Amino acid sequence: MKKDKWGYGIHPDRQIDLDNANLSLLELVRQSEPSYNLCIACGSCAATCTAGNLTTISLRRINIYLQRGMIKELREEIRRCMLCGKCYLACPRGVNTRHVIIAIHEALKATGYEEL
Amino acid sequence: MRQVVIIGGGVAGLEAAGFLGKMGHQVVLLEKEKAVGGHVGKWDRLFPNRRQGSEVMDFIRKKMDEKVSIITEAGIKSIDTSPDGYAVVLTNGEAIRADAILLATGFELFDARKKEEYGYGIYDNVITSADLERIFREEGKITTADGQAPQKVAFVHCVGSRDEKAGNVYCSKVCCVTGVKQAIEVKEMMPAAKVYSFYMDIRMFDRHFEELYIEAQQQGITFIRGRLSEVYEDQGKVQCKVEDTLTGKPMKVTVDLLVLLVGFMPSPETKRLAGMLKINIGSDGFVLPIDGHISQNETGVPGIFLAGAVTGPKCIATTLSDARSAALQIDQYLKTK
Amino acid sequence: MRNYDPFVLPFMLGFLFLVVLIIYKFAQWLIRLNMREKVLFRHGMLSRKFLHAGNEVFMESLIHRKMFKANPLLGYMHMSLAFGWFLLIVLGNVESRLHTGAHLNMPYFPIFLKFFVTEKETIPFYGGFTNLMDFLLLMVLSGVFLALIKRMTSRIFGMRRTTNLKVGDKIALITLWLIFPLRLFAESLTAAQHHNGGFMTENVGQFLAAFLPTDQLSYPAWWLYSISLGAFFVAVPFSRYMHIPAEILLIYLRHFGIHSTKVYSSFSELEVYSCSRCGVCIDKCQLHTADIHFNTPTYFFRAIRERSLSGDLTDACLLCDRCTAACPVEINTTAIRIAKRATFSTSFKSDFSYLPANHTRRKADVAYFAGCMTHLTPAIRKAMIAILEHAKVKYHFIDEQGICCGRPLMMTGRLEEAQQLVRKNEALIKGSGARILLLSCPICLKAFREDYHLDIRIMHHSEYICELMDRQILQIPAGTQLFSFHDPCELGRGSGIFDQPRKILSEAGKLVKSKFEKENSFCCGGSLGHTSLSQAQRNIITQEVVNELTKNNPDSLVTACPLCKKTFTRWSEVPVKDIAEIVAEVISLGSTQSDREQNTNSLGIKVHEKQKRK
Ligand SMILES: Cc1cc2nc3c(=O)[nH]c(=O)nc-3n(C[C@H](O)[C@H](O)[C@H](O)COP(=O)(O)OP(=O)(O)OC[C@H]3O[C@@H](n4cnc5c(N)ncnc54)[C@H](O)[C@@H]3O)c2cc1C
Ligand code: SF4
Ligand code: SF4
Ligand code: SF4
């Protein structure tokens, strides 16, 4: 290990490597739904989520996965959304949640990650 | 002698009145309610040191002398310009001459019924922080609707603040510290009770506030990072739905009493007066001074000054400094007029 | 007697082209109908419906009755052009028959009659005919004149915007404008020579003769008239005027029972072609408030016809149905919008495998399905429960842990995905054994009524409460409060429920009238129909609506939809309430036990005493 890396030798499996994260989806979503940027991870959307009563889904977490380039995790979760719109009513930041979800689906398709 | 009309008898208006009187000006203070005192008159013990609100009120009141005359239950019909200043016309027809006017109309509490999913006004065991202050002051003990001592109490931060859907995107600043103070008070009153706090961020912006937060933690108050989405009352128990964002799991918490930490709202009365005086209102609804850094008390309209929560959420200490600063500005203005 | 001249060729060629094309198009539309629709078509052709449809074609395609209703001036413009022209052709044919004695004449003959027939004696009542023909021509010309004015300034017509044009339309429009002035010109010039004109052509002819060489000009004028007709006919299939034949076929198919669905079909295509681009829908759209333009059906359908439809344009709609309610052609604009959305939503890969397999099978007479949104408006839920308990209804709250009705997915065109939710909810409701499905959310209501197969009564709570009142199970004491009522899109226009909420409110207090009520009510701005609409744009729409609905200073702004309620609350200074809350506030149980026993079955009232006795 080189000396100048001292203290940063986190095991690759353990870390989110933001330097090399795949942020291509993030950019597409930001362009298509600018209000995405306003999320403050408050969790209201996840708390109120109709699907969330029955399964593991949190739009808050999906938003964060997107920002960290965690596409595999995100893809599983987003498919459970019913587009009911309840989260939109709960969101304190006026994030256009349903359109964020649609934009993520579209970005997955556009980047070819939907089938990975 | 110059005469200043102060609109609003909260701590801002009262403090400015005392100082202006001492500076040798005639002051007429108009208060729309039956008594002066504003919101602070309704609080029990104050953050950060939990001294009685009445002590602060007494201190402010003592400064006032015979130069200050107070008119309560005053309704303002119009404010007219006259060659040497203004005339404030009351609804009873009386016109009061003013060389300068200080707008100290404060704020209004957010109407928690607008946040319907939190159940205020619908469920019996959902109250606001202002209600809790009244309970502290008047009843001295906390009970649920059916008269029992609550075993579990939860506080909800940011009710009506930082909420696009409530129409207010700003932070009300003092509700975090108020919530923490009240949580400690509840815990002190009922040491066996479980006390929770649902927050998005804990904003402890001033001196000794963070210490209060530490004290709350030491008392065993549970802080849960997640914004409440909705509540449901079942047989008197309030079920809270929230995401525990730190574990990423939906969380169910059942409590006996839910306290909503309501925020500041610009009052419609202020909006009406601002319209009459042709002074600007910001996108958040509070009155805009001409410059947020260097002249917080001036409006751009000669002779019209601002003090206190009329320009946005403030704690008492800031409000009082602001009021004194306004008094000084008015004094300067009257001397050069 | 001459009956042919080369100048008729442009007309004839254009005419033949158009006829062939229309036949081709009609055949295409009909062949592409699905099996069920084809059967309906065959049955319809041989039934009385055929005659009814003919009557409607006359009323709508010629007289433009609905257009008259929507906008009298616009109606007159369309009517004078269509009906005037039609009568010109009919009368021309009658005259030709009288003249030639033959039953069938070449199609051009009646059109150019004045050229071929210059001796008045050959047609009985010639004077009457020719004056009548002049009158009709004048009527058509007045329509053309109005159309010209509308192009230049649409204000007079009370419309803010008029449609923008492409090449095919421009040619068709210009030639259409030219046809009748040219006819007037040609006939007048001929009249100046042969004195065979009526009150208008004769005088215009005299006037022109004063300074024009009528002898030399009349023949070229007939050429021009024929060319303009021919050019118009050729342009028709490439212009919006294709709506004329399309609408006729549309009316027939509709009478035969064929309707649009959420899947884009040949019938939808026919509807798209039937849009006359009259522009009535443009002014109805509230998205203009949010600075979104060129989104209304006019433009949306044009983009489909020009194959330039984009996903954004398809999304740019609240699905509020304001335009649909106003469309004189009665095109189901929002169904087509949803159908087209399906083609843009292919990226969606949902996974609902987590839905629970078994539902609790608690029995109840009334299954109350509050809906997702109602979970965020506990006042509505609480009021409903109070009402149900007051009326001693045996109900079961079936979606305490429920799932979405599926309509929000359908609105975005994701029909397959929605079906999975539909099937789940169907099982849930059937399992409950309920005879009534009671709903608080009109969005759910519309889904359950249109997309579910349930053999039970599906009622919105405003209908249910109204029926409880009618049967005197609920009595509402007369009050003095002033209410302003907002018809939710999906309840009013969407499900045709206008009267019940009004009846309830008029009992409980006084209802203020509004220009924007019933069919013309607003969308609150919270609609799930438009996915990309920003919060700021929604805010502008909502504020305008709240201002309008509270301008009479009502005591409360009442609605009957949790989404409308949530949307309004933020902006309204007067309290916003659901109709159920109003009722829960004022009810007193006024009926006797025997009343209730009588009404047990159809409303699901539980009668304790009776059951105990058994
Ligand atoms: C729940 C809660 C707890 C708080 N606790 C604390 C605490 O412990 N410590 C602390 O430092 N701060 C506390 N604050 C903040 C404190 O209340 C404010 O800083 C303070 O009230 C601001 O004073 P003010 O005079 O500007 O406004 P206000 O207190 O609002 O007074 C305004 C006065 O103007 C009058 N008025 C309004 N319009 C008119 C009109 N048109 N004509 C005549 N009169 C009019 C009103 O009736 C009122 O009396 C708390 C705030 C809240 C919401
Ligand atoms: S739209 Fe999707 S993410 Fe949002 S509440 Fe409904 S199911 Fe959950
Ligand atoms: S509710 Fe809005 S701000 Fe909160 S986590 Fe969800 S998207 Fe982000
Ligand atoms: S002070 Fe705290 S509770 Fe109040 S609005 Fe700000 S963050 Fe929310």
Ligand code: SF4
């Ligand atoms: S959709 Fe209907 S209202 Fe709109 S332009 Fe076409 S015909 Fe007219």
Ligand code: SF4
């Ligand atoms: S349905 Fe409503 S939003 Fe959509 S185009 Fe018609 S009027 Fe506009």
